[in-house]
Amino acid sequence: MNSRRRFLQQSSAFLAASVLAPRFLSAQSFTNRPVGIQLFTFFGKFDQDVKGNLQKIAELGYTEIESAFSMLPGFYGMKGKEFMALNKDLGLNWVSHHVVGAPLKPRPGMDMSRFPKMVNLRDDAQQAVDNAAEAGVKYLVCANIPIDTKEEVTQAVETLNKAGELAKKAGLTFCYHNHDAEFKxxxxxxxxDIFASQVPADLLKFELDLGWASKAGVDVVELFKQHPGRFPLCHIKDFDSEFKNILPVGEGVVNYKRIFDAAKSGGLEHFFVEHDxxxxxxxxxxxxxxxxxxIL
Structure with missing residues (x-):
């Protein structure tokens, strides 16, 4: 009788372990997710020493890179394959690239003549896709797009659909990066909501900027539930209590533990710290x- 009881106890324990193991492994695999950096954090300074800055990023323990606009031609003065090779040599994984959705609107007093021509999705979608595909990144991200009027939003939907189709054909995953205005x-x-409903999910995913979304009053966990699996990328930044100043992660009010506990439902795969x-x-x-x- 004791042998039978012991056998049943051991069998029950084994069964429980087999049922719980996938959940445990899933949690473990999430905690081991690599953390990356959006290079816009170094805007105006990164170009001065590209290799040296990448080396310092690696030394801090970051392992993934998301590129952005540079004052130098190409990707920080290099061709895509060159920049990819440099990252690999330093143990970094170049995952995604940001491109603007339309020509930037200059702020009052801003001299745009000193800026090099920026590839944008409205006018140069094929070129933007070709550049990213040739470089070997997995994701192409629309960093921003004009949405101040209903007409601009309508134009944005057209641009995102077109870019999404081209990206899909090239084997890229196309994403949209938000600020707070998208939720007003x-x-x-x-x-x-317009982008999420009027651009098919197979053409457009989202890189959810968790800081800007929180500033807009968005419940990120609920947003994950509304659009499960549509957020493969995210930006991580923190804000002060009045949401006026960006702070290093952990020094502000954004509840990242709650957000990351729900990361699986949102489909989060890559996490990029960004500090403007x-x-x-x-x-x-x-x-x-x-x-x-x-936290992780």
Whole structure:
């Protein structure tokens, strides 16, 4: 009788372990997700020493890279394959690239003549897709697009559909990166909701900027439930209590533990820290990495 009882106990334990193992492994695999950096964090400074800055990023423990606009031609003065090779040599994985959706609107007093021509999706979608595909990145991301009027939102939908189709043909995953404006109603509709409903999910995923979404008052966990699996990329930044100043991760009010606990439902696969115009980019990234290591 004791042998039978022991056998049943051991069998029950084995069965429970086999049922729970996938969940445990899933949690473990998430905690081991690599954390990356959006290079816009170094805007205006990264170009000065591309290899040296990448080396410092690797030394901080970051392992993935998302590129952005550069004052140099190509990808920080290099061809796509050259920049990819440099990252690999340093142990970094170049995952995605940002491109603007339309020509930038200059701010009052801004001299645009000193900026090189920027490839944009409205006018240069095929070129943007070809550049990213040749470089070997997996994702092409629309960094921003004009959405101040209903007409601009309509134009944006057309641009995103076109770029999404071209990206899909090239084997790229096309994403849209938000700020807070996408979650503000415009004539009764939020641009984000329009993009999500009027551009098919197989053509458009989202790189959810968790900081900007939180600033807009979005419940990110609920957003994941509304659009499960549509957020393969995310940006991580923090804000002060009044959502006026961007801070290193862990020094602000964004509840990242709650968000990351729901990461699987959103489909999060790549996590990029971004700090817009920090006083000291490397110090901000050091603080953020320490906080994220504790959270994850």
């Amino acid at each position: 109603a415009l004539e009764g509709q939020k641009p984000f 115009f920090p006083k000291d980019a490397f110090e901000s990234l050091r603080i953020s990495k320490k906080a994220l290591d504790a």
